[in-house]
Amino acid sequence: MVRVVLATHNPHKAREFQQILGDAVPGLEIVAYDGPEPVEDGVTFEENALxxxxxxxAHTGLPVLADDSGICVDAMGGAPGIFSARWAGRHGDAEANLRLLLDQLAELPEASRGAHFTATLALVVPGQEPTVVQGVWPxxxxxxxxxxxGHGYDPIFVPEGHDVTAAQLPSEAKNAESHRAxxxxAIVPALRGLAERAAGV
Known part of the structure; x- marks a missing residue:
């Protein structure tokens, strides 16, 4: 069994990751991270995930999986993007972030409200080159x-092919097609390789 640290203090995200991972990678145990949080001063999802x-x-000495994700609105040039979690000014105030975004788009007709969720995952194994992948949910x-x-912007995001928001989808459906899924x-092959090497396969 190889342990992989999930670099998040967000319990919603940790639970979602566990549900999505399921039995996809035998021999892998996802463990919580309780160390210090670094300053996320990157300018892209990839930089912040890394x-x-x-x-x-560096803190744990273990392989680590980290993500950086957000919602990108076409009419706003891709914003909030990397600033999704603090769009209203205070990090983690999901309700304020959601309300501000709705207010900013209040005059836009439905046909002009295209958006997508983006999730970038970085797998860092000490002594190896990192693996970075991305998932997009239009x-x-x-x-x-x-x-x-759901959580975050889920109550105002209508996934392509649906007439309901991500917050109205059953968790099984969301976890099957979301940006994180x-x-x-995309990261499963790298995780399987890690587990197989640990098992001596």
Whole structure:
């Protein structure tokens, strides 16, 4: 069994990662990270994911999986983007972030509200080159918040192919097609390789 640290203090994200990973990688145990959080001063999702992964790997000496994710609105040139978690000014105030984004798009018709969630995953194994992958979940911004499931911007994001928001989707459906699910699918080969090497396969 190889242990991989998940570099997040966000319990919602940790739970979502565990659900998405499921049994995809036998011999892998995802463990929580309780070390210091680095300053995320990168200008891209990839840079921030690598900052978090490298800091946690240096702190723990273990392989680390870190993500940086956010919502990108076409009409806003890709914003909030890397600033999604602190769009309203205070990090982690999901309700304020959501309300501000809705207000900023209030005059836009439904046809002009295209958006996508992006998740970038970085796997840092001490002594090896990092692996970085990305998952994109296309959709649009709803006219109002709907739904009780999920977190962050889920109540105002309508995924492509759906008429309901991500917060109205059952967790099984969301975890099968979300940006994180797509990024995880891309990182699974690297995780399997890590587990197989640890097992001497």
């Amino acid at each position: 900052i978090k992964a490298r800091a946690a790997a 959709g649009r911004i709803a006219l109002e918040a709907r739904g009780e499931h 797509r990024a995880f699918a």
